[in-house]
Amino acid sequence: IKLLLAFLYDKLKLKQILQPPIIASILAMTLGAVPFLKKLIFTPEAPLFFFTDSCMILGYAY
Secondary structure (H helix, E strand, C coil), rough: CHHHHHHHHHHHHHHHHHCCCHHHHHCCCCCCCHHHHHHHHCCCCCCCHHHHHHHHHHHHHH
16 A cells, blocks of 8 residues: 555655645635534634634734
8 A cells, every 4th residue: 555655645746736725725615514523613712723723813914
């Protein structure tokens, strides 16, 4: 399996495709699409909302 994954990684040039903005976008879409995770992070009464709030503050600063 490890050899197969290494072959696919090399053949598909995943290093060029999987850049940090792409990974962040995929992660954000996944978190937004799963209702449990969305309620855990993005709603104002969520236990992990401090992370979303911090990102919003940084976004407003720019």
